[in-house]
């Protein structure tokens with residue numbers, strides 16, 4: 001077994017000192033820090049405390065890279081190494097159709113925000129977003145030179161309309177801070193050591209035998225990779241079966257292909273669950289739907305796919321006229337019959353429904369009515385059936401298709417095994433999780449990246465020495481990795497405690513040198 005920790009530490013302490021010089025010269029950083037009143041007694045100890053410690057981040061995606069940046073910002077002397085088996089930030093690159101929808105700008109209320117997470121909505125309802133919500137994400141990127149815009153539907157994009165802007169920002173910030181990014185390597189095994197550390201087996205793409213590294217802290221941010229779930233299991237965590245979320249519905253109906261390209265601005269779509277014991281309100285969604293050559297897509301369908309990701313449902317019921325009551329529908333159809341008795345069914349239909357002709361003909365076909373039939377010869381029962389068809393049109397869902405702009409995985413490490421204050425494992429101390437590896441997923445609109453940016457740190461254990469020196473550890477020792485350390489939009493620090501943690505003292509120490 002070969003231990004290469006020494007190499008890591010050597011390499012990273014050099015990078016660290018370079019980073020410290022750069023950060024020290026950052027005027028904004030110094031001036032904001034100087035506003036804080038910190039005691040100096042614990043500073044040298046705190047600084048020493050982290051200087052030999054190593055945080056290994058598994059995965060160089062959004063959560064891993066951002067987590068590494070925040071760890072390095074809060075604890076500059078900590079050695080932070082990101083191990084990425086492929087290309088870093090590869091999903092960020094393709095996200096949002098290449099534009100990267102970084103967060104959602106319409107959800108300022110935490111409860112409202114949490115409602116956008118089919119897995120996680122209960123757990124995220126509390127203080128989770130207080131420390132780092134969409135406003136903090138926007139502030140962070142703005143402070144780091146990325147100009148953002150909020151589109152009408154709340155999605156937040158870089159003004160450049162290019163995900164490269166986000167990637168460049170994250171990569172240059174991690175380089176500036178001295179985060180080490182090692183690509184082409186995968187963490188394949190993890191086990192706790194007797195000394196409370198982690199022994200990690202790391203495999204290079206080019207080498208067959210793994211090398212071993214001992215880490216003081218471990219952040220698993222491996223997205224939906226099986227390897228990541230396996231690491232979590234090796235460290236004692238259970239895994240909620242991963243299933244795709246955010247997909248479009250394949251529908252078995254050859255006639256539907258003729259409608260490909262039609263958009264319904266507003267329908268009410270419901271997934272029917274056989275033998276459901278209770279009504280699940282989120283399995284009904286109202287909004288635009290698009291007919292594709294394989295089935296249905298569009299915002300209402302994507303929301304439905306996310307909420308219904310873990311339920312087995314084959315029946316989709318669509319109300320194509322959600323604003324018109326069934327009785328009104330019947331009377332509108334009856335009036336139309338009386339007024340246009342001599343017209344053919346295919347040539348004339350009530351404009352009140354706002355439907356396109358191709359769809360009207362489809363509905364007639366589903367009712368077994370021929371387009372050449374005159375309105376005069378339509379029976380009352382046929383009119384009632386037509387009304388029912390428009391309100392409760394059943395479709396048989398045969399499968400899922402990936403939505404090209406965004407898809408995510410539901411399932412992963414259960415939130416019940418994580419402290420929601422710190423994102424630290426309740427099973428293994430000094431082990432943290434972030435991003436898609438957790439059993440959290442959002443609907444489309446920037447909520448998934450918002451989850452990836454939400455990670456907390458608790459990178460130091462109890463510090464008796466500091467306490468003896470008069471350093472009082474706050475009750476809530478949590479510091480969100482992504483909460484703005486130097487708040488622009490809101491004073492997150494003062495909400496929690498006036499007492500800094502050792503990691504912050506480190507930062508103060510070298511800035512004040």
Ligand SMILES: Cc1cc2nc3c(=O)[nH]c(=O)nc-3n(C[C@H](O)[C@H](O)[C@H](O)COP(=O)(O)OP(=O)(O)OC[C@H]3O[C@@H](n4cnc5c(N)ncnc54)[C@H](O)[C@@H]3O)c2cc1C
Nearest residue numbers: 059061062063085095096101187223406435436446448449
């Ligand atoms: C096409 C597409 C478009 C999307 N668009 C948006 C959008 O616009 N807005 C939005 O909010 N969300 C979007 N998402 C979802 C979003 O990309 C994810 O929620 C987010 O990337 C999750 O970040 P992560 O860091 O947790 O995981 P990932 O981005 O998947 O990163 C995990 C990384 O870990 C690496 N890794 C895994 N296992 C190991 C290992 N054992 N050792 C080393 N490295 C490992 C992987 O190679 C990967 O790079 C989109 C997703 C897709 C697929």
